[in-house]
Amino acid sequence: MKWATRASIHIDRAACAWLIRRHIDPDAEFVFVTDPAEVPANATAFDMRGVELGHHQGDCSFETILRHYHLDDPVLWRIAQIIHEADLDDERYDAPEAPGLDVALRGL
DSSP, X not given: OEEEEESSOOHHHHHXXXXXXXXXXXXXXXXXXXXXXXXXXTEEEBSSTTSTXXXXXXXXXXXXHHHHTTOOOHHHHHHHHHHHHHHHOOOSSOOTTHHHXXXXXXXX
16 A cells, blocks of 8 residues: 655654554555645555644644554554654653654654
8 A cells, every 4th residue: 555745754754654564554655745735646645734644633643543543552652652742742741752762863
């Protein structure tokens, strides 16, 4: 299956791609676009404005994907808290490792 997201790498997009490949679609093929209008018709969009698998109700895309696919592993939800804080920095969760993870990924 094809999956599409924005071209520039960021913590939520990278984590979502990992989640998709490891827990949803092991044969996932990723397409990177600069505009949501460029998403191929045969691709599922994620972490873009206005898409089902994006930010909703204060959640980051990683959390949205966990809910959408009914992934309830507590370890994945702990990862979601870290990703949420690294992406949104809204102090919803106690995730002191989030800023360091975000900085490390930005350096790649």
